[in-house]
C-alpha cells in the first residue's frame with residue numbers, strides 16, 4: 001500500500017483503521033471468486049489492476065482533476081445521465097453499494113430489514129471507508145425505490161446531496177416531468193461547476209458515452225457464442241469497472257478486450273467446455289464487490305452469459321449519442337433514452353419481461369436465474385409477473401433472494417446445483433426425443 005495512497009485517504013477524512021480492514025479483506029475476496037478461473041483473457045489484466053488498486057489510481061486521478069478546477073459527482077443509479085454531468089465540467093462516478101462490510105454501519109441509521117444495497121451504500125459514508133464518497137462534491141440520488149429515496153434524505157444530512165425526481169411511470173406526462181427534472185439537474189450542475197452546458201459540449205459527451213456503451217456491447221455480443229469466450233465473472237467485473245473508470249480509457253481497454261475475445265470466437269476457444277449450461281441472470285444490480293451469483297454458478301458447472309441488470313444490458317442497451325439543435329431537444333432525447341431502462345421501479349414495466357425473453361433467445365441460454373436482493377420491494381414483487389411470463393414461454397428459471405453476507409452461500413449453491421442438473425437432464429432428454 002503506497003504512502004501516497006495513505007496520505008490522500010487521510011486528507012479525505014477516511015477512517016484509516018476501518019479502511020485498513022476493508023483493504024486487507026479485498027484481495028482474499030477477489031482471489032476467492034477469480035483465483036481459480038482458467039484461460040482468462042489477457043485483456044482482463046487491465047481490469048484486475050484497476051480493481052487491485054481500487055482506492056488508489058483512480059482516486060488520485062480525481063484528486064488531480066479537482067485541483068485543476070473540476071468537480072466530482074457521485075451517483076447510485078443509471079438514471080443519472082453521465083453525459084449531462086460531464087457537459088457541465090464534472091466527473092461522474094458510481095458509488096459502491098455491494099459490500100457486506102459496510103452493512104452494519106448502514107444499519108446504525110436504517111432498519112435491518114431493508115435491501116443490503118441501500119444499507120451498504122449509506123454504510124460507506126457512515127463508516128468513512130470510501131474515498132470516492134469522500135472526494136465527491138455532490139452526491140446525486142434519484143427517487144427510484146422508497147428505501148433509496150429516504151436513504152438519500154439521511155445521506156443529505158452528512159454530505160451535499162441532490163435528488164433527481166424520477167416519475168414512477170413512462171407515459172407522456174411522466175416523460176414531460178422527467179425532462180423538466182433533467183433541466184433542473186442541469187441548472188444544479190451549472191451552479192456547482194460555474195460552467196454552462198452547451199449544445200456542442202453535450203453532443204460531444206453523448207458521443208463519448210455511446211462509444212463506451214458500444215465497446216461494452218461488443219463484449220456482450222461475443223458471449224452469445226458457445227463455448228463462451230469469457231466467464232460471467234470477468235464480464236461482470238468489466239461492467240462494474242465501467243461505473244468509476246475514465247470513460248475514454250475504459251472504452252479503449254474494453255475494445256482491446258473485445259478484439260481478443262472476437263479472435264477467441266473465431267478459433268472456437270472458450271473458458272468452459274462447449275455445451276456448458278448457459279444462464280441468463282436477471283434482477284437487481286450486482287454492484288462491486290458482489291460476485292456471489294456468477295461465482296456460485298461457475299464453480300458449480302454453469303456459465304453466466306448475460307445479465308439483465310443495470311450492471312449489464314439494462315445499462316448498455318439504451319443508446320446514447322443524442323443529437324439536437326437546442327438544449328431542450330437534447331435533454332428530451334436523454335430523458336427518452338433513460339426511460340428505456342426497464343427498472344422495476346416503474347409501473348407498468350412489462351418491457352422488462354420482454355427483454356428477458358429476448359435475451360434468453362439471443363444468448364442461447366438454457367435457463368434464467370431471477371436474482372433479487374433480499375427486501376427489495378420492486379424486484380421481488382415484480383418477480384411474480386416475470387415468473388408467470390417465463391412459465392408461459394416454457395423457459396426454465398430459478399428464483400433466488402440473495403443477501404450480501406456469506407451465510408446464504410451454501411444454500412444458494414445447493415439450489416443452483418440442482419437447477420443445473422435439471423437443465424442438463426432436460427438437455428439430454430431433448431437430444432434423445
Ligand code: BJ8
Nearest residue numbers: 077078115144145284310343376
Ligand atoms: S435503474 S435497478 S440502478 S434503481 S435493489 S436499491 S430497487 S430495494 S438498485 Fe437500481 Fe437504478 Fe433501478 Fe437500476 Fe431499491 Fe431494490 Fe435495493 Fe435497488
